[in-house]
Amino acid sequence: MLKGRHLIDPMDFSIDEFEEIFNLAEEIISNPEEYMHVCEGKLLATLFYEPSTRTRFSFEAAMLRLGGKVLGFSEPNSSSAAKGESVADTIRTVACYADIAVMRHPKEGAPKVASMYSTIPVINAGDGGHHHPTQTLTDLLTIKSIKKGLGNHTIGLCGDLKFGRTVHSLIKALSRYENNKFILISPQELKIPDYIKKEVLQKNNISFLEVERMEEVIDKLDILYMTRVQRERFFNEEDYIRLKDSYILDEAKLKKAKEDMIVLHPLPRVNEIAYEIDKDSRARYFDQAKYGMYVRMALIAKLLGVK
Numbered sequence: 671m672l673k674g675r676h677l678i679d680p681m682d683f684s685i686d687e688f689e690e691i692f693n694l695a696e697e698i699i700s701n702p703e704e705y706m707h708v709c710e711g712k713l714l715a716t717l718f719y720e721p722s723t724r725t726r727f728s729f730e731a732a733m734l735r736l737g738g739k740v741l742g743f744s745e746p747n748s749s750s751a752a753k754g755e756s757v758a759d760t761i762r763t764v765a766c767y768a769d770i771a772v773m774r775h776p777k778e779g780a781p782k783v784a785s786m787y788s789t790i791p792v793i794n795a796g797d798g799g800h801h802h803p804t805q806t807l808t809d810l811l812t813i814k815s816i817k818k819g820l821g822n823h824t825i826g827l828c829g830d831l832k833f834g835r836t837v838h839s840l841i842k843a844l845s846r847y848e849n850n851k852f853i854l855i856s857p858q859e860l861k862i863p864d865y866i867k868k869e870v871l872q873k874n875n876i877s878f879l880e881v882e883r884m885e886e887v888i889d890k891l892d893i894l895y896m897t898r899v900q901r902e903r904f905f906n907e908e909d910y911i912r913l914k915d916s917y918i919l920d921e922a923k924l925k926k927a928k929e930d931m932i933v934l935h936p937l938p939r940v941n942e943i944a945y946e947i948d949k950d951s952r953a954r955y956f957d958q959a960k961y962g963m964y965v966r967m968a969l970i971a972k973l974l975g976v977k
């Protein structure tokens with residue numbers, strides 16, 4: 671039963687509950703007109719303390735396409751956060767006005783705190799370098815739809831694996847499916863955090879390999895998940911500048927990949943995928959962005975318990 675629940679960490683929902691959401695998303699993709707009014711009279715609040723294009727717009731589009739309405743802020747200085755209001759007080763207030771809330775925050779754990787004080791469902795839309803569970807739902811629906819299943823894949827995750835919250839959430843989620851293998855491609859300074867290695871990969875005996883060069887492994891991959899270097903999480907600009915162009919996927923590199931490998935990216939991209947790649951049939955990151963709206967439609971409908 672998903673009605674009334676919060677989504678803070680990808681592991682908050684079971685595999686069966688993920689499946690319920692994917693099934694509804696697929697149903698909405700096939701018959702969007704049947705869902706145009708299911709959220710009439712409902713309000714979604716978007717509380718974005720950090721910039722966003724895809725997550726905020728796709729949540730707003732999702733609610734509007736379900737017949738509901740949206741309110742919120744995309745700039746915390748336009749809210750009473752600028753006067754020092756706590757997340758706990760903000761959500762208690764928002765819960766007086768809205769039926770469901772989506773929160774992005776630079777501090778790890780802020781949406782979790784909000785959920786502890788909230789009488790309405792709270793969805794984590796990204797908390798610092800921690801988690802981004804609805805990007806994970808997006809990624810899983812994309813993989814399931816294109817690769818016809820969520821198990822038996824070799825997944826290369828490339829770029830900023832230290833601060834990239836989408837990577838942390840995706841590894842956790844994909845680790846629950848059969849026979850997935852991970853190849854973690856990053857510079858030394860941006861390796862995956864130890865807690866993901868120990869508590870997710872090693873603890874569950876999941877095969878993984880850490881490498882620095884994409885060229886060494888690209889031919890082995892079924893999925894290549896590119897990420898940008900997360901400038902906003904660096905303590906100094908010099909380190910960012912030194913590392914920002916560590917990986918650039920271009921035509922020459924993609925030539926070595928399997929014909930049916932897919933390239934995903936949570937976006938925004940900076941330099942890490944050359945624009946020449948966009949026309950390659952393996953580049954699926956804009957399809958991924960579209961799946962994000964449908965999966966969020968399904969998630970909203972499930973958490974609100976609308977028929």
Ligand code: CP
Pocket residue numbers: 721722723724725726796805936937938
């Ligand atoms: N993928 C993602 O979270 O993009 P935005 O930062 O634009 O929301």
